[in-house]
Every structure is written in structure tokens, then in C-alpha cells.
Amino acid sequence: MTTPPTTPAMPQSLAANPWLSSWLRILPEGQVEVRSGKVEIGQGVLTALAQIAAEELDVDVSRVRMTAAATGVSPNEGLTAGSLSIQHSGAALQFACAEARAVYLDRAAALLQCDATQLTVDDGRITAPDGRTTTYWQLADDALLDRPATATVAPKSESAYRVVGTNAPRVDLPDKLAGRPRFAHDLALPGLLYGRIVRPPSRGATLDTVDTEPTLAVPGVVTTVRDGNFLAVIADREEVALRAVELLRKDAVWQQPPTLPDEDDLPTFLTTAPRETTLLADQGERPAASTVTRSHEATYHRPYIAHASMGPSSATALLTTEDGEARLAVWTHSQGVYILRQELARALAMSDKQITVSHVEGPGCYGHNGADDSAMDAALLALAVPGRPVQVVWSRADELGWSPFGPAAVVRVAADVGTGGEVLAWEQEIWGNSHITRPGMTPSIGLLAASHREGGKEIESGPEAPLTHGGAAGRNSVPGYDFGYRKAVNHRVLPSPLRTSSLRSLGAFVNVFAAESFMDELALEAGRDPVEFRLAHLTDPRARALIETVARRAAWDSWRPSESLGHGIAYARYKNTSAYCAVVAEVEAVSEVRVRRLTLAVDAGLVISPDGARNQIEGGAIQATSWTLKERVRFDRMTVTSEDWESYPILRFSEVPAVDVELMPGDGNPPLGVGETAQGPTAAAIANALYDALGVRVRSLPLTEEQIVAAMPD
Numbered sequence: 001m002t003t004p005p006t007t008p009a010m011p012q013s014l015a016a017n018p019w020l021s022s023w024l025r026i027l028p029e030g031q032v033e034v035r036s037g038k039v040e041i042g043q044g045v046l047t048a049l050a051q052i053a054a055e056e057l058d059v060d061v062s063r064v065r066m067t068a069a070a071t072g073v074s075p076n077e078g079l080t081a082g083s084l085s086i087q088h089s090g091a092a093l094q095f096a097c098a099e100a101r102a103v104y105l106d107r108a109a110a111l112l113q114c115d116a117t118q119l120t121v122d123d124g125r126i127t128a129p130d131g132r133t134t135t136y137w138q139l140a141d142d143a144l145l146d147r148p149a150t151a152t153v154a155p156k157s158e159s160a161y162r163v164v165g166t167n168a169p170r171v172d173l174p175d176k177l178a179g180r181p182r183f184a185h186d187l188a189l190p191g192l193l194y195g196r197i198v199r200p201p202s203r204g205a206t207l208d209t210v211d212t213e214p215t216l217a218v219p220g221v222v223t224t225v226r227d228g229n230f231l232a233v234i235a236d237r238e239e240v241a242l243r244a245v246e247l248l249r250k251d252a253v254w255q256q257p258p259t260l261p262d263e264d265d266l267p268t269f270l271t272t273a274p275r276e277t278t279l280l281a282d283q284g285e286r287p288a289a290s291t292v293t294r295s296h297e298a299t300y301h302r303p304y305i306a307h308a309s310m311g312p313s314s315a316t317a318l319l320t321t322e323d324g325e326a327r328l329a330v331w332t333h334s335q336g337v338y339i340l341r342q343e344l345a346r347a348l349a350m351s352d353k354q355i356t357v358s359h360v361e362g363p364g365c366y367g368h369n370g371a372d373d374s375a376m377d378a379a380l381l382a383l384a385v386p387g388r389p390v391q392v393v394w395s396r397a398d399e400l401g402w403s404p405f406g407p408a409a410v411v412r413v414a415a416d417v418g419t420g421g422e423v424l425a426w427e428q429e430i431w432g433n434s435h436i437t438r439p440g441m442t443p444s445i446g447l448l449a450a451s452h453r454e455g456g457k458e459i460e461s462g463p464e465a466p467l468t469h470g471g472a473a474g475r476n477s478v479p480g481y482d483f484g485y486r487k488a489v490n491h492r493v494l495p496s497p498l499r500t501s502s503l504r505s506l507g508a509f510v511n512v513f514a515a516e517s518f519m520d521e522l523a524l525e526a527g528r529d530p531v532e533f534r535l536a537h538l539t540d541p542r543a544r545a546l547i548e549t550v551a552r553r554a555a556w557d558s559w560r561p562s563e564s565l566g567h568g569i570a571y572a573r574y575k576n577t578s579a580y581c582a583v584v585a586e587v588e589a590v591s592e593v594r595v596r597r598l599t600l601a602v603d604a605g606l607v608i609s610p611d612g613a614r615n616q617i618e619g620g621a622i623q624a625t626s627w628t629l630k631e632r633v634r635f636d637r638m639t640v641t642s643e644d645w646e647s648y649p650i651l652r653f654s655e656v657p658a659v660d661v662e663l664m665p666g667d668g669n670p671p672l673g674v675g676e677t678a679q680g681p682t683a684a685a686i687a688n689a690l691y692d693a694l695g696v697r698v699r700s701l702p703l704t705e706e707q708i709v710a711a712m713p714d
Contacts, residue, residue, distance in 0.1 A: 010151035011091035017075030037077025042364035044612035056097035058121035083673025196245035204259035228454030258637035287424035297414035300514035304633035309363035313370030317378035333362025343439035366504035397643040406503030411514040421526020425485040435472040436462030476508040505679035512680025516570035550601035554584035568688025585685035605669035624682035626651035
């Protein structure tokens with residue numbers, strides 16, 4: 001085994017899970033079993049990780065078998081979140097596979113009686129200088145990798161790549177395209193029962209009485225479950241469970257006080273409610289008063305936003321007994337199987353070793369949706385029927401009404417500018433609820449059913465994450481421009497009328513929407529072109545090249561104004577440390593705002609799978625378009641009222657814009673996550689294009705006819 005002159009730093013996921021055998025196995029049948037703690041939620045991450053493993057092992061990617069994350073089997077990598085899977089799990093696999101290759105070459109060298117450095121590997125076949133061969137598969141021995149990683153074997157150089165950087169077939173798509181069972185909803189364990197939950201009719205409701213006799217009399221109903229405000233039914237067939245839950249709902253009596261603020265005056269609630277204030281950044285020196293020509297400020301707002309997954313959350317659980325001890329198995333689309341196991345153990349007074357949590361693909365959400373909550377539902381119902389698996393599928397009303405929402409927020413931006421309109425000082429101030437109520441991140445148990453049980457505590461909000469760790473509400477609150485002074489303040493609103501948590505890009509969506517809308521306002525006030533204005537405030541060569549590229553690709557300089565048509569640009573580097581993204585939007589605003597085209601340039605460093613990256617960027621831009629034009633959680637003083645696709649509209653296929661993505665050259669830079677980079681710039685580019693089309697600056701999302709009319713000058 002050859003040791004490089006300098007020892008690379010061990011990736012953090014590998015340091016936390018150092019045994020090589022926890023990451024991969026070489027199988028005699030000619031396959032490589034690769035494990036990752038990251039999960040597939042539609043982003044294609046398992047394909048990219050398979051490419052990394054295949055590259056370092058010198059095997060065809062078709063030989064790599066990616067296994068779903070499961071507690072006790074997979075490395076514990078926490079959450080699949082923050083666009084960090086390639087940076088964390090990919091780096092760990094890169095080093096683990098490079099070292100595994102070296103271990104197997106040492107064994108082959110002993111067998112072939114030559115130096116390991118003289119051996120070559122081609123699709124798992126190991127060849128000596130004299131032509132004698134062996135294979136990984138002939139040498140397969142789990143004991144070889146039953147050792148801690150050392151990170152002393154350097155991965156390949158980028159110039160040697162043959163698999164990374166190419167478009168490998170997605171490992172998850174064949175089943176999905178053929179309609180084969182693959183999702184959590186498809187699980188059909190022997191003896192499966194079906195559970196459905198009666199949610200409280202409003203946020204402050206408490207269950208007074210319930211008559212279960214009519215429900216229990218329905219043929220096929222196995223039992224009902226009540227624990228405080230948690231109410232459910234279990235049946236032997238799904239259609240029976242659906243009928244029974246409605247009957248049980250009708251026979252439940254609740255006390256319902258009003259607890260929610262006025263939705264139509266939400267900004268006032270957010271800016272006046274009790275709050276915890278945190279200084280996020282205070283950088284540089286304030287400009288001298290004599291250099292400031294004028295000051296400008298504006299306030300922006302976004303409503304609560306739902307994940308709005310097309311499929312509702314689902315989970316299956318089974319309680320058995322082994323050696324006299326209860327064992328709970330849970331199948332879920334959670335983004336953090338180890339964290340969920342920990343929270344289930346807390347909630348059910350069990351130990352971690354009594355619980356196994358296995359990931360099964362389900363509705364993607366890019367954030368904290370109802371996956372963990374449905375797992376808790378299923379676990380509670382499994383306790384009521386030991387030995388029988390119970391599957392819970394949420395209703396559409398549950399999904400749109402009870403999953404955690406992306407927080408509503410108000411953002412105030414202020415700037416001092418010089419004689420040419422150049423920004424001398426920038427301040428950004430945010431008001432909104434927490435983006436962190438994921439299980440395991442709050443003092444109380446962060447699972448919906450746990451809060452509804454007898455003695456259950458309301459789910460508490462987590463604190464604001466520091467910008468050094470990516471931030472939460474404050475994510476991208478410090479623009480990446482070369483301003484002389486930058487300050488960011490977050491006001492975490494303490495009363496949380498609706499449960500809020502992580503939604504794709506967290507605070508970056510509204511912060512970039514606000515900052516890049518404001519940059520356009522400043523440019524226009526100074527009589528300067530928005531592209532030129534941004535470039536004048538940037539020295540980062542990657543950022544400058546990105547903006548120049550997207551402007552050229554979108555033919556920015558040759559745009560000709562036309563009635564009701566407009567174009568706009570926006571830029572941000574996600575978290576100021578991840579992928580760079582610039583967007584040019586073309587919109588048409590007649591009876592409604594319609595986005596005709598989005599042109600994006602993204603610098604993500606080394607791109608493992610170009611097709612996968614483009615898919616992520618396109619999907620992010622389209623979702624951001626939906627948020628920007630349509631999405632808003634509606635509620636009255638009692639509860640959420642947007643419980644279906646009519647009351648919570650999302651972008652239709654017929655409304656999807658043309659999306660053109662250019663990936664910038666890697667130029668030797670390390671890979672950066674792309675899953676959330678397009679959200680904020682897309683929203684701001686659309687808002688800027690709307691202003692270009694109508695001359696109306698809309699600072700409150702979504703950009704509906706109602707909001708446009710409200711923004712028009714009197």
C-alpha cells in the first residue's frame with residue numbers, strides 16, 4: 001500500500017464512521033455493496049455516490065449496488081440535508097473506496113508475487129506485469145475491510161477520472177419508470193393492517209369525548225387507539241380504514257379555542273410578536289457620513305409555504321418480541337434514520353437497540369415534511385397490535401395541513417450608497433419563526449403524535465443556526481458582494497402559531513429574494529444596468545464569470561422591451577460557501593404572471609453527474625417558480641384551510657417554463673451541492689422581470705394579481 005507524501009485530512013463522515021466495512025463490501029458474485037448514510041429523495045444522490053465508488057475501485061458503475069440507509073447497518077451520517085450529500089458522503093466514500101482498493105491490491109500482490117504498485121485494475125480484474133490475473137471477486141473477504149480507515153491513501157486525481165463527470169444511468173429510475181413497487185406506500189408485509197389518524201380539527205383543539213362503538217362495529221375494524229388527543233383506527237383493509245376514520249371523526253367532540261393570527265396581517269404579527277434577537281454578522285467599517293449620498297430601504301415578505309409533495313407521507317411499523325424484549329421495526333422515508341430512531345426511543349421509553357429504522361423511498365420533500373411524523377403514527381399503532389405490521393398513509397388534508405411549513409418571514413433591507421449609486425453599507429433584518437423543529441433538534445420530542453399524546457409537550461422550536469454552519473433563517477442574509485460594511489440581524493419569533501421547520505433552502509429563499517430585488521432597485525435608482533451593477537460589486541472571479549455567462553446565454557444585451565414582457569436577473573452563492581447560481585427570467589404579465597423562460601448558470605465545482613446536477617437545478621428552479629407565483633398557506637383563526645390542490649395551488653405542467661442550465665467548468669474546484677442553489681435567485685429574477693414588464697415592484701410573495709394590484713401606486 002503506497003502512502004502519499006502528505007496525509008489528506010480525513011472527511012468528517014469517515015472520521016465519524018471509520019470502519020471501512022461500514023461503507024462497502026466486495027461480493028464474490030461480482031458486485032460491490034456500497035452503504036451511505038444519505039438517502040434517496042429523488043435527487044439522484046445514490047447514482048452520484050455509486051459513480052464515486054466505481055471510480056475509486058476501478059469497476060463498472062453497473063457493479064455497484066447501493067443499499068438503503070438503515071440503523072445498525074449504514075454509517076450514521078445524520079440528516080440528508082443542506083445540499084451536503086456529495087460533499088460529506090461522497091468525500092467519505094472516495095477515501096474509503098480508495099483505501100479498500102489498496103487493501104485488495106496488497107492481497108493480490110501477495111498472491112501474484114509482485115509489487116502492488118505494478119498491478120492494474122480494470123472492472124475489478126487485477127493484472128500483474130506478466131499477465132497473470134485475479135479479481136476482487138476471487139479475493140472477496142469481509143475480514144479484509146474489517147479495519148478502521150486511515151485516510152492515508154490518496155484518491156485519484158481528477159485527470160484520471162473515467163466515471164466521475166459522466167452521465168451514468170440513474171439507479172433508482174428503472175423501477176419508477178416501470179411502476180414496480182419501490183415506495184413506502186408499496187410495502188406489503190405479511191399480515192399488514194392499515195391505520196388512519198383523526199387529526200384535531202384545529203390547532204388548539206383538545207379531545208373532549210369520543211364514541212368508538214360505531215367505529216368498532218364496522219366489519220374489518222381491528223381496534224381504535226386513543227392517547228390524549230391522538231385518535232386513530234386500525235383495520236384489516238385500506239378501504240375499511242378510510243370509511244372508519246371518517247366515522248370516528250364524526251363521533252369525536254373537541255374543544256376548540258382560536259389560536260392563530262390574522263393571515264391577512266401576518267407581517268404585523270411577525271414584526272410585533274415576542275422574539276429572540278441574534279446578531280448574525282457585523283462586518284467591515286461603517287462609511288463616513290460625508291461619503292453617503294443617500295440611504296434606501298425596503299421590506300419584503302413571504303407567507304408560510306407547504307412542502308406540497310404529490311404523494312402523502314407514509315410509514316409502516318411492526319412490534320415483535322425477541323428474547324423477552326420488545327423490538328420495533330419501522331420503514332420510513334425519513335431523511336435521518338438514526339435521529340428518528342433516537343426520537344422514537346425517547347417517545348416510547350425504549351432503547352435505541354430495541355428499534356430498527358429502515359429508509360424506503362417516499363414523497364420527496366427537500367426538508368422536514370411528515371415522514372418522521374407518520375413513522376411515529378405507525379409506531380403507536382403497532383404497539384396496539386403486537387405481531388401485526390401497520391401501515392399509515394396520511395390524507396391530502398393531513399399533508400397540506402399538518403406537515404411542518406416553511407416559515408413566513410419579513411425581511412427589511414437598507415443600504416447607504418455613494419455618488420454613483422455604489423453600495424457602501426448594507427443591513428438586512430429578518431423576522432420569522434424557526435426553521436429548525438426537526439426531531440432531535442429541539443428539547444421536546446419533535447414528532448406530531450408525541451405532542452398529541454396524554455402528557456405530550458408542544459413541539460418547541462430550535463435556535464437559530466450560526467452562519468458558520470450555514471445558518472437557518474439567516475442563510476444568505478449577508479450578500480456575497482464587496483460592500484464596505486455588512487450587517488445581518490435575525491429576530492426569531494417565539495410564538496409559533498403553525499409548526500415550521502426546514503423547507504428547501506431555508507431562509508436563503510426569502511433572503512435572496514429580498515437582497516436581489518433590492519439590488520435591482522438600487523441599480524435602477526442609480527440609472528445603471530442590473531448586470532453591470534452586480535459586476536461592479538464583485539471581485540470573486542467565479543461569481544463574475546457566472547453572471548457574465550448567464551447574461552450572454554440569455555442574450556441580455558440584445559433584449560428589446562415589449563409591452564407586458566420583461567426580463568430580470570439575480571445571483572447568489574448558496575450559503576456563501578456552496579454552489580454559485582445566476583438566473584435570468586423572462587416573464588409575461590397580462591391577466592397573470594407567466595414565466596416563459598429561465599436561464600441559469602451554476603458553478604458547482606467538480607460535477608459528479610452532469611445530468612443529475614441539471615435535473616436538480618431545473619427542479620429547484622421550477623419549484624421556486626411555483627413558490628414565487630402561487631404558493632401560500634391559508635388559515636383562519638382556528639386552523640389551516642388550504643387542505644387541497646384548489647386551495648393550495650401549485651405550478652401545473654402546462655405552466656412550467658423552459659429551463660436552460662449551463663454548468664460552469666470545474667477548473668479543479670471541489671464538488672459543491674446544487675439541490676438548493678436555484679431557489680432564491682429564481683424568485684428574485686422573476687420579481688425583477690415582473691418589474692421590468694409592468695413597472696410595479698411587488699415585495700410580497702406570491703406574485704398574484706392581488707399582490708400586484710396592492711403594490712401599484714395610488
